[in-house]
Amino acid sequence: MGFLNALPGAVAQGLIWGIMAMGLYISYKILNIADLTVDGSICTGACVCATLLLNGCNVFLALLLAFLAGALTGLVTGLFHTLLGIPAILSGILTQLSLWSLNLKILGKANVSISSRSTTVLLTSLDNTNAILVAGVFCVLIVVGLFLFFYTEIGLSVKSTGDNPDMSEAQGVNVKFNTVLGLAISNGLVGLSGALLAQYQGFADINMGRGAIVIGLAAIIIGLSVSRKIKPNFVVSLIGVIGGSITYYLVYTFVIYLGLDTDLLKMLSALVVALFLALPHLKSEYFTKPKLPPELAAREENMGGKKDA
Amino acid sequence: MLEIKNLYKTFNPNTVNEKRALSDLNLHLAPGDFVTVIGGNGAGKSTMLNAISGVWKPDYGTIRINGVDVTNLPAFKRASLLCRVFQDPMKGTAPDMEIAENLAIAARRGTRRSLKWGCTRANREEYRALLAQLDLGLEDRLSTKVGLLSGGQRQAVTLVMATLKNPKLLLLDEHTAALDPKTAAKVLQITNKLVTENALTTMMVTHNMHDAIAYGNRLIMMSEGRIVVDVSGEEKKSLTIDQLLKLFEAGSGSAFVDDKEMLSR
């Protein structure tokens, strides 16, 4: 029963990546920016955390600093975008590229292992029950924190910044500041997720963030497709995103269990995300049936036109 | 209240598309003035409002609102002084946020936003009362996402948002032009009510000469980036469209042509 044994691990990873996906939700859904920084900042969080732990740093302090390091990367992208006027996507790419060098410097080499025997870690893949518990607690705290923040005066204005920047500016909202703030919080969460991930898997690797945005997007798409149907409010959406992330890892684990070539997984994820992103377009372009005006529909119904349908 | 001095703005300077949109514009509004603004397409009406709200910096000249020189102030820092409603009903509200949340954003215009609750229960009651004045039934839909409202409803909400904090200056840029005639009339009526009740200094751009004459205490006409007609008081009250067209010819040296206006007559 290889698959059943792998389930707890999938849930744990899903929860950890759920934190990343919530971060991405802030940039992608709230600010309306596809922020590619995350591929770098998740790794930055892992590298900062691993290096600190190996130097005997307290694990909570290491997590906090990983969050701040992630937030800093978001700040840089935000400033590229707002102060220097570089398009958001490019700003993210630029930060991401520089982070590759920076992450290597932080880590010292391409790959560093943090053994749970010699260092104190909060969670490890050797104990999935505990890992689920720890990652779950983090998820709950973050959902509550984000809920509270986004209903404050500043939080609401960050929402409106993404929803309608012109209107926000006209209402005296500092749109540039809010964009930077949102990107910082977003990448802070991504960094935190990377730090937890490094502890969980027992190593940090400078390639570990590659394609993270695709996983995050997949989690958001899966999650929102369900949560939208339940109740389209903020908390339900966040919970949906975490659920989406867990679903992603369950499917991922299942596909591996089926014996699929793991080298192909990134491509498959990308294709699935592409398909889902394209769905609204495909629907409206190719699958919308001509809609009967209500009075005609009523007439048809009266004439029994629907009976044999 | 508003003082514009020698304002110039040229778009795409030194290119084939060079366009002088404002040319030595001068205007002085007294507190409580309700000015209607008319002029042909491209006369510079929107450009004037853009300059006042700080979309970009003018090439030359100064703008003062309530004694404050705002010429070099970024748009969001002028928000405590002025508010603006656009022609496009989509522009003035955040579609993915609730009606109450939109109003809450507007209610904090000009104050420093903090980590206090962004939309309290007391706020909601206050907004409910404000919306009830509109007589559109929106007071019972505080939690509805604004994106679900019709254009006229959105524009009405935008007007409430704009007047919520009694701005020193209210700028309306053909804000009823995208609505069907019946809705437009209703929104205009709401506008008149909010403006006169709060004695707001207002500039309202319109394409409809009847409205321009019927509303407000002062009327200006623009042509080629400057003001060519300026009537107020008793003279405005008794104005007819024919007189207005004559005044325009005298002021600008050419006949008034404007497709949209001709159609709306």
Ligand SMILES: Nc1ncnc2c1ncn2[C@@H]1O[C@H](COP(=O)(O)OP(=O)(O)O)[C@@H](O)[C@H]1O
């Ligand atoms: N952002 C811009 N870039 C280039 N040209 C502009 C811009 N805004 C306005 N213009 C030009 O300035 C002139 C005045 O435009 P506008 O103020 O929008 O006219 P209206 O009186 O119809 O509102 C027009 O010729 C217009 O094409």
Ligand SMILES: [Mg+2]
């Ligand atoms: Mg215009």
